[in-house]
Structures are given as structure tokens and as C-alpha cells.
Amino acid sequence: MGGTVADADGNFSAPVEFTRIRAGRHEVTTECGVKLAGAVDQIVTSSTGGHSSTMIVLVFFILAGVAVIRFN
Template structure:
């Protein structure tokens, strides 16, 4: 949507209660000093510092919701979030100059997207959009290769097998020469 255009009415997000912030879409208690670090790639559960724009995740797949949090804005001021000139979010900062809102991109383009929040001050941060393929189908050529390998292994086994088969548990017996004149 072009800047200056009007986006769809924002979805009301339930604000996280005091002492927690949204991480990967879930309200999570704020990490205390000295607490173990979360897994690599998972943002730390902390409130944004004044002048900082944070996201609840920094790598997106198609369909993932994205929440932005910011601090240091003009109290009660309108906050406009844009990415490459496209309006992606809009909200109002609270009395402490903090905000949280959903970010909606009009299209999903793999790569890095820089988001700017203008709320009396300019905050910015980036997210990476990645395509993830879930195609687990097996191709005809890979099945054909599997059967060829199995048939080749069986042929080699037959060539290397001894001339006589023996029953399990019985000792191997040399071919009999009985009845031959020698």
C-alpha cells in the first residue's frame, strides 16, 4: 500500500500483562538478569529500550504473524510503520511512549526488509523473510535409482554366492565325487 494510503483496520492485539513481552507470538515473562539465554535465533524476552524497535521474531516464513514493539515515542502520538514506502502498521503510543502492534506486509518477498517506525522519533529494525519448502514427495527418478541399486546388489550377491546352498546350522559339504571313476 502506498504511503499516505489507508490500510485495513488494525487487528486488536491483546496487550501482554505487565512483566511480560511478546516473543514468537506468545506473551513471555521478561528475562531476569543472569537468566539463561534462549535458544539461538529466539529473541530475548525484554522490553525495548527508548529509541529501539523490536520484533517478536526476526526470521519470518510465509504466514507467520509479526509483532513490533517500540519505546521512546511521543506519549499518545500516532505511530506509522513502513517498509520500503509501504504502510505495514499503525498504532498509538501509550502514556510512557511505548507501543506494540501487528506488522502486515502486503506481499511476501524473500530477503531482508527494513521497517521504520515514525512516532515523533525514527525507530528502525530489520526482519528476514525466508521461503521454506515442505515438499517431501519422491521423484520417479529417485525410485528408479533405488530399484536399480537393489537389483545390482542382488546380481552381485548371486555371482559371489557359492555353488551349493547349505541349510542353516549344517556344516558346508564339499561336492561329492561318489560314482565317478577316477
């Protein structure tokens, strides 16, 4: 997907874009000296609005999962 650089505290973020939206749990992993893993649960709903809010929620849960795994 790409790369990123950690800040002085060791925190990092990277955008994640799915090519398809498929309902269910999807594993996301990263390697930065250690292998970090998290899960994203995608729920498909009907909407007449845009897709930006869905992507923001997905990225939040990915980064939250990585942070939890990294600091445990």
C-alpha cells in the same frame, strides 16, 4: 500502514502485514517524534501448515528490533 497510540510507558505495537513474501532482509521504519528503524529477515520454506505462525514470528522480530533501537 496505519497508526497506533503509545501506552503510559511509551510502548506501542502495530500489526504489520506484508503483501508478498520475498526472501531477504526488509527494512521497517516508523516515525513517532523520532525515526525508528528495524529489519525483518524473511526466509521462504515449504510447508503444508497455515501462515499464522510465520506472521507471529515476523511481528515479534519487528517489535523486538524497534524496541532495541528505541532504548539504545
